Amino acid sequence: MxxxxxxxxxxxxxxxxxxxxxxxxxxxxxxxxxxxxxxxxxxxxxxxxxxxxxxxxxxxxxxxxxxxxxxxxxxxxxxxxxxxxxxxxxxxxxxxxxxxxxxxxxxxxxxxxxxxxxxxxxxxxxADYIAISPHLFTININNCMKGFTWSHPLLQRTTHGVSSVLLALKKCPIIRYQHNSSMARQLAENVKLLITKEASLFDFRRTDSTPILLIIDRRNDPVTPLLNQWTYQAMVHELLGINNDRVDLSSVPGVSKDLQEVVLSSLHDQFYAENMYKNFGEIGTSIKELMEAFQEKSKGHQKVESIDDMKAFVENYPQFKKMSGTVAKHVTVVGELSRTVAVRNLLEISECEQDLVSRSEHSSALQIVRKLIRDPKTSDLDALRLVALYSLRYETHANNATTSLIDQLSSSHYDQKNSKVINALLKYGGSSSRSSDIFGSKDAISFTKKFFKGLQGVENVYTQHTPLLKDIIEQLARNRLKESEYPYLGSTTMQERAQDIIVFIVGGCTYEESMCVHTLNSANVGIRVVLGGTAIHNTSSFIEEVIHASTPSYSVRNANNI
Structure with missing residues (x-):
């Protein structure tokens, strides 16, 4: 797939x-x-x-x-x-x-x-979708919900996008959806209706295993889009923004005119393809090796003494020029990432984020969040995300201090929207809106996994968090995903283990989740997973999505026509 x-x-x-x-x-x-x-x-x-x-x-x-x-x-x-x-x-x-x-x-x-x-x-x-990588696609719809409902045009556009993926991959799937999401259910029903209406188009040759389309809601995991990222692709999107493989570098200090916008495509950039899932430390090493290889090739081009040398130079010049562009592009991008990490104190902030979502130590977490909010190096966005993560993590804690953190945030960062954002986030993805236990505090199995992970330690304090999507896909692949939480649409159910899985997230997915799918595909010979979303989020776009979703719904006429 x-x-x-x-x-x-x-x-x-x-x-x-x-x-x-x-x-x-x-x-x-x-x-x-x-x-x-x-x-x-x-x-x-x-x-x-x-x-x-x-x-x-x-x-x-x-x-x-x-x-x-x-x-x-x-x-x-x-x-x-x-x-x-x-x-x-x-x-x-x-x-x-x-x-x-x-x-x-x-x-x-x-x-x-x-x-x-x-x-x-x-x-x-x-081909009615944006293909990001072999396992990832998007419909490019930001702010797909309002009042937690679809507008008819966006529901229809998303239906076309998802169904075109099925047609392009030649899959007629069994459909499952997240039971507590009316938007996931509506999309599932619309896709099913289209499959029924265009039955001849979906009449594909039968395979050994029936494919599965699982439609879930971003509201079930509001944590993943709020975290700082440390792998190359995800980090670029979080700190610089990627729009259809294009990255705007025009605001980078001292950037040359030809590098004000660059393209990061795994199809056309070998260095990016090989390093997009590596962490920031490994990228530094890879950039050094790329530079050394370029310098070695440059030395060879400096020596043009004979006809044969000239001929070799002419033959290799296009490749040399391409390599020169690749070096300049990635050195500029990585340099700006490194500068941003230092200026915004992201190492300390990210460690606090990871501790918030992966551990349960309220008192110390609250102290660190307060300290970082006061720190003048902490940007408005990073201060807001820390309070947002705290508010989700300790929403039901007896000593919850979200209100006082919002007050501190408003006095330190002077943005009147802070209270609105946190309240909207809790309405969007608070404990009453989620069916999942994303912090592993209620479910005994999740708690045990977290306990043993804590005993064993983690390889990197900046990557302690694992998206909920990983667990959902693993459970689905083993045919153990709870039917009460993710029911089938219609009477057909899955008896054997799923091999071809298409997961679509209403409200958008992230590059961290994409990397999880890539890892699962690489490690499991028996399953093939494709991930899609209405959008590909970073923290800024996700906060916009949350605010938009929480505003009053579309007109009653539109809502009734969905």
């Missing part, structure tokens, strides 16, 4: 099916992102695709010699724009590809608009 490869195959098929000749790609905003995540522009150029345009752009020049490969989502607006395009075509031939199911009504409208008979083919290629 590889969500990146599935999209790449679709794009390659589009290009191949148009045959020889000069081509251009006509896309919408979302499909532009879908394509750019799996294909570098240079790769597509090699396949006679010489132009990339947006369907909504009105400034395109007519080029009748070009074949237009149109890849768009089947939205009302795109169908309208495409109909206008076909009535006055700018290109010689059109090959139409939709990222999900196109209705018969829309197909008829497009056919009627093709007055010049320029449309050669119409296909549905199910």
């Amino acid at each position: 590889n969500v990146v490869l599935a999209v790449k195959k679709y794009i390659s098929k589009m290009i191949e099916d148009t045959g020889q000749g000069m081509k251009m790609l006509l896309m919408d905003k979302e499909t532009t992102s879908i394509v750019s995540m799996v294909y570098a522009q240079s790769e597509i150029l090699q396949q006679q695709v010489y132009m990339f345009e947006r369907l909504e752009s009105m400034k395109r020049d007519p080029l009748k010699s070009l074949k237009a490969i149109v890849f768009v989502r089947p939205t009302v607006e795109n169908v309208r724009l495409l109909s206008q395009e076909l009535k006055s075509p700018k290109y010689g031939q059109y090959y139409l590809y939709f990222s999900h199911v196109l209705s018969k009504v829309d197909l008829k409208l497009i056919a009627e608009s093709d007055e010049h008979e320029v449309v050669q083919d119409v296909h549905e290629f199910y």
Whole structure:
């Protein structure tokens, strides 16, 4: 199960099916992102695709010699724009590809608009999601809930995204969902309804094991998105932000113009692919080795004395230039991470975070949180996250001091939103909203695991926390996930152990959870897991999600139509 490869195959098929000749790609905003995540522009150029345009752009020049490969989502607006395009075509031939199911009504409208008979083919290629890595995808919807309910458009968009993953991977799964989440249940029902309606599309060859789609809610684990991260990919997203593999470095002191925005793609950057799951200490060593290899190669290029030397230089120059760019990019990124860690005192703050969520020592935890809030090096965001983690961890403790911490936070960091954020967080993911025991204080088995982990110690004080998702997937893989907490949708149940598992998190997932899935896939030959979420969160985006979710719900009319 590889969500990146599935999209790449679709794009390659589009290009191949148009045959020889000069081509251009006509896309919408979302499909532009879908394509750019799996294909570098240079790769597509090699396949006679010489132009990339947006369907909504009105400034395109007519080029009748070009074949237009149109890849768009089947939205009302795109169908309208495409109909206008076909009535006055700018290109010689059109090959139409939709990222999900196109209705018969829309197909008829497009056919009627093709007055010049320029449309050669119409296909549905199910790439209606953003593929981040082979096991990770997102729908790129931030703030998917309001008043803890779906809006109809976002529910429909998410349904299309999840179902397109199933179609791309050729899976017709048994569906399970988190029982205390109405949003997880609604999404599960919508996906099931679509599978039933489009039964012929989901009629795949039977396999030895029936795949499982598990839909869960971010509210069940509000802790994971609040933690500082120490592996490369997760750390970059937490401290700098990753948006469709792009990282904005324009605010980095002294950064050169060509490094103000960089791309971190595991498909096109070997160093990143090899180091994205390594911890920060290991990255330092890897950067040193990369620099040494580059310096060694540079010495070889300095010696150009003979014709053979010149020939070798010309042959190796593209690789040398690429290596030079890789070195500059990662040295800049790691340098900024290192500077941020020092400026914001993140080692001490992260240790406190990990102790808060992994241990149960209220008095000492409270003292350390108070001390760090007072520290002038502690940023507003880090102070807020410490109080947020404390409020979740000790919500029901007899000596809970959340109110006084909020007062201290407000006086030290001068943000009137602090109280609103903490109250919203407790409403979003407090003990009354969760079905899980994320701190291992109630369940005897969880408590025992935590006790023995404490006795054995941990390899790294900054990675004591384990996301709830890891335990859920392990239980599901053993067919031991409680049906009372994660019921089946419909009468079909799983008798054997699951092998192909697709987990989708309403409210967004994290790169820490992605690394857990990567580790599980690498360590277990018997199972294959794909993770998806409405978004990929860091602390800042998650706090926005919490505030948005806690505001009054969408209109009653919309709520009734979901």
